[in-house]
Amino acid sequence: MASFYSNNHDGRQLRLDVTQDGGYANWKLTSSGGISKYYTIYNLEIIINGTTVYNPGYVGWNTEKFPAATGSVSGEVWIGNGASDKTIYVSFKGSVYSNLSTQNGGNFTMKAYIFKPSLGPITLSKIADTYVTAAFSVTNNNGQAPNSPNIQISLTNFGSAIKTINARSGTFDGLDANRTYYIRGSDANDAGRTYTNTWEFTTIFNNPSAPGRPILSYDQSEPIPSANLKATWTSATAGSTAIAGYRLILYKNNVQVHSVDTDTSAIAYTFGTFEDLGFQPGDVAKIGIYAYCLDWNGVKHFNGNGDAGSEVYSSNTITMVSDKYIYASINGGSFNKHKMYVSVNGGDFFELKKEDFKVIQ
Numbered sequence: 471m472a473s474f475y476s477n478n479h480d481g482r483q484l485r486l487d488v489t490q491d492g493g494y495a496n497w498k499l500t501s502s503g504g505i506s507k508y509y510t511i512y513n514l515e516i517i518i519n520g521t522t523v524y525n526p527g528y529v530g531w532n533t534e535k536f537p538a539a540t541g542s543v544s545g546e547v548w549i550g551n552g553a554s555d556k557t558i559y560v561s562f563k564g565s566v567y568s569n570l571s572t573q574n575g576g577n578f579t580m581k582a583y584i585f586k587p588s589l590g591p592i593t594l595s596k597i598a599d600t601y602v603t604a605a606f607s608v609t610n611n612n613g614q615a616p617n618s619p620n621i622q623i624s625l626t627n628f629g630s631a632i633k634t635i636n637a638r639s640g641t642f643d644g645l646d647a648n649r650t651y652y653i654r655g656s657d658a659n660d661a662g663r664t665y666t667n668t669w670e671f672t673t674i675f676n677n678p679s680a681p682g683r684p685i686l687s688y689d690q691s692e693p694i695p696s697a698n699l700k701a702t703w704t705s706a707t708a709g710s711t712a713i714a715g716y717r718l719i720l721y722k723n724n725v726q727v728h729s730v731d732t733d734t735s736a737i738a739y740t741f742g743t744f745e746d747l748g749f750q751p752g753d754v755a756k757i758g759i760y761a762y763c764l765d766w767n768g769v770k771h772f773n774g775n776g777d778a779g780s781e782v783y784s785s786n787t788i789t790m791v792s793d794k795y796i797y798a799s800i801n802g803g804s805f806n807k808h809k810m811y812v813s814v815n816g817g818d819f820f821e822l823k824k825e826d827f828k829v830i831q
Contacts, residue, residue: 514564552584584613605639606655646766647710695745706761
């Protein structure tokens with residue numbers, strides 16, 4: 471509060487009190503004291519920050535009314551500019567009994583009454599693979615309601631924003647799956663901008679579904695060493711991104727001997743010949759398969775997270791046979807090629823090949 475005084479005559483004096491109420495300057499003029507009941511008042515005028523708030527001018531004692539009589543009058547004037555201190559000038563003219571034009575006013579400092587808003591923490595209600603829903607609230611206006619909200623997402627803590635929503639809640643679409651982001655909210659009034667906490671989060675990745683069970687085939691009349699082994703299957707369903715390829719695992723006699731990532735969405739693959747793959751007659755071939763998608767960084771994501779229980783095995787197996795045949799006549803019929811298997815001393819049967827026979831002249 472600031473107080474300003476007129477001259478004093480026989481104890482009668484005019485007093486002007488100025489106080490602050492937010493953006494308003496409240497004023498009160500009091501006429502008090504003195505020996506007599508009434509005094510003539512000259513040239514009375516009050517101007518606050520350029521606004522005339524009271525201007526009775528000359529008031530004779532014989533009017534028997536304020537300010538010639540004791541009492542008070544009050545009012546307010548809007549100053550604003552509440553985000554920082556502001557010094558205003560109060561012009562207070564007026565004198566008791568004597569016709570004086572003395573300036574009795576002075577400066578009055580309006581203190582800042584608007585401060586940056588207080589915000590609650592940012593919260594994420596849904597984190598998916600390509601979108602996130604976020605919100606924050608204003609917990610205290612601190613003198614003026616904020617009117618410039620936004621939520622921003624950055625790839626660093628906290629760099630340039632890659633996405634912005636001009637609201638206190640909303641959903642960001644078009645994010646990369648399995649990627650780390652940073653998010654924060656802010657709001658502002660005339661005093662400035664306040665930021666929430668920064669939250670680090672990582673979007674999820676939806677893995678693809680399992681492909682269909684592969685079917686094995688070969689490109690010769692029989693699965694002989696020179697035959698090419700081929701697998702075909704039905705496609706998997708995409709996850710967060712499109713199918714990028716399939717991982718094929720080749721087994722020989724239930725032991726893994728080869729693995730390949732196709733890096734294509736094609737649903738067929740030819741391994742090469744049995745011979746090149748290290749198969750011998752009698753070896754059994756089967757394959758397992760996974761589907762995979764790629765995230766933004768090229769990382770592969772497999773159906774079932776690539777767990778062993780998610781591997782899909784071929785619906786059939788192939789036993790490689792020899793390309794060496796023995797021609798024999800059965801019961802006097804025509805000679806045809808046959809494979810023969812023998813057991814020695816009750817042991818396991820094995821294929822008897824043509825080169826095992828010795829021709830006696």
